[in-house]
Amino acid sequence: MVKNPLKIFMLINCLGMYDWSLSAKYFLNIYVFASTIQNSGSQRHMHFIKKTLNMEIFGCFALTEVSHGSNTKAIRTTAQYDPTTQEFIINSPDFEASKFWIGNMGKNATHAVVYAQLYTQGGQCHGLHSFVVQIRDPKTLLPMPGVMVGDIGRKLGQNGLDNGFTMFHNVRIPRENLLNRTGDVTPEGVYSTSFKDVRQRFGASLGTLSTGRVSIIGMSVVNLKLALSIAIRFSATRRQFGPNDDEEIPVLEYQMQQWRLIPYLAATYVLDHFSKTLFMDLVELQLGLLQNDKSIRQAELGREIHVLASAGKPLASWTAQQGAQECREACGGHGYLAMNRLGDIRNDNDPNCTYEGDNNVLLQQTSNYLLNCITDRHQDKVRIESPLESVNFLEDFKDILGQKFMISRVEDCMDSSVSLAAYKWLVCYLLRESFQKLNQERKSGSDDFEARNNCQLYKNLWATVLQGSKVLERPSWWREFSSYKPTVGSLKSKL
Structure with missing residues (x-):
């Protein structure tokens, strides 16, 4: 089993400070590949984990296809069960269904966790499931029969990571290679699952994606730490101008340099704390999965x-x-x-904005969740609460919207409770506006898909505000607040 996940998390970040390609190769094999087997499989799959930890096999995670990334439900790789041989037949119907962008697959991976549509006799499809598939011989690294595999080529960064592609032509694997925590097939070909709700089973089968996203948060924080350490140290030693011709002062002493760097330094501290605490929450979720916890809290923890x-x-x-x-x-x-590495740091961070879900698409996941919270509150009068308490304040939705900004002194704005109250009000206000716009679209005759699609840009705009990036972009009104001695009158006029 994968032990001490926090130590692995810290090791990955330490390796990343040296080289993200090396760190990614280790992470994808030890954590993503092995942990997916551990969290999605059962005792019959433990030998894969043992071989992975002993470096007898080298793994990767094969979900994305050429034509399907975010829309995982539409993935087209198939796994047809053959009861006569008790095997699954993995097949790629065409090039658009080939697995693509798979880290470690290009040159080194011997095994892959492959996501495919599970079919039983009669052509019955049971949806997306994961399978352990051998793609290369561990001794020769030559492709297995029926497997076409290779490297996708150079990228804009992280070229030490061999991203690859693969296609399967009727590749047979044992029935036991189905990771069966969400669903299983008997030797006779009868499908069974403990999930009554198809959506819950689908969500459970993709629960590993949260692992990748939480890890990317940590990777991004490491990149911030590296870049800021370089820039701030340089700014403390680089001298430029001064009060007279004989004296120059470090550029870090200039307000403009502080204005450019210190907000990002503050953000790094905040994101570092958030990254570590969210990772431990993820560990709690994974422990629940291993203990077969099917409680409501466990399900809500996964959603949150x-x-x-x-x-x-x-x-x-x-x-x-x-x-x-x-x-x-x-x-x-x-x-x-x-030699300063700032260009490499920037380039190596660039894919973090895209893989494991394009950032703009991911924001819709958050906005949809919040909209569903408010919809449930309006329709069923249910309480809004979550295991980590991140949305509990929405229970006071109407009261928060009725609050007014009553601060009369600039100094009082330094109290963190003031900014927190403003944040809660902004979330509730934008959520109300989105809820009303969505209802207007529905009343105009749009079906649910069209209504949400027409609100997509609007939802993304406020979701971007919610997740805080606009604060760091320093809009003009905030820039005016940054002066050292703003008057109370000017502050009130801006609000």
Whole structure:
């Protein structure tokens, strides 16, 4: 079993400070591949984990296809069960169904966790399930019969990670290679599952995606730490101008340099704490899965972590991307030298904004969750609460919207309760506006898909505000607040 997940998390981040490609290869094999087997399989799959930890086999995680990434329900790779041989036949119907962008697959992986549509006799499809499939011979690294596998080519960054593709032509695997925590097939070909709700089973089968997203938050924080350490140390030693011709002062003493770097330093502390606590929440969820916990709290914990990771990944990766660029510019011409690593940090962080879910698409996961909370509150009068208490304040939705900004002194705004109250009000206000817009679309005759699609851009705009990246972009009104001695009158006029 994969032990001490926090130590692995810290090791991955430490390796990433040296080289993210090396870190990603280790992470994908030890954590994503092995943990997926551990969390999605059963005792019959433990030998795969043992071989992985002993480096007898090397694994990867094969979900994305050429034509299907975010829309995982539409993945087209098939796994047809053959009761006469008690095997699954893995097949790629065409190139668009080939697994693509799979880290470790290009040159080194010997085994893969492959997601495919499970079919039993009579052509009955039971939806997306995961399977352990051998793709190469561990001794020769030559492809197994029926497997076409290779590297997808150079990328914009992280070229030490061999992202690859594979297609399966009627590849047979033992029945036992089905990771059977969400569903299983008897030797005779009878499908069974403990999940009565298809949506719950689908969500459970993709629960591993939260692991990747939570880890990307940590990776982004590491990139911020690296970039800021370089830029701030440079700014403390680089001297420029001064009160007279004989004295120059460090550029870090200038308000403009502080303005450019310190907000990102503050964000790093916040995101670092969030990353570590969310990771431990994820460990709690995974322990529940291993203990076969099917309680309501366990299900809600999974939903909440999914939503927090779906908002946290865009916040962390975009902040790191903007921060790395700001650090590069803040170091002037010297920041453009390759030896400073700022360009590599920026390039290696770039895929964090895309893989494991495009940031803009992920924000819709969070906005949909919040809209569902308010919809349930209006229709069923149910309480709004979550295991991690991240949305509990929505229970006071109407009362929060009735609050007014009553602060009369600038100094009082330094109290964290003031900004927290403003944040809660902003969330409730934007959520109310989104809820009303969605209802207007429905009343105009749009079906649910069309109504949500027409609100998509609007929802993404406020979801971006919710996850905080706009604060770090320093809009003009906030820039005016940043002066050292704003008057109470000017503050009130801005609010």
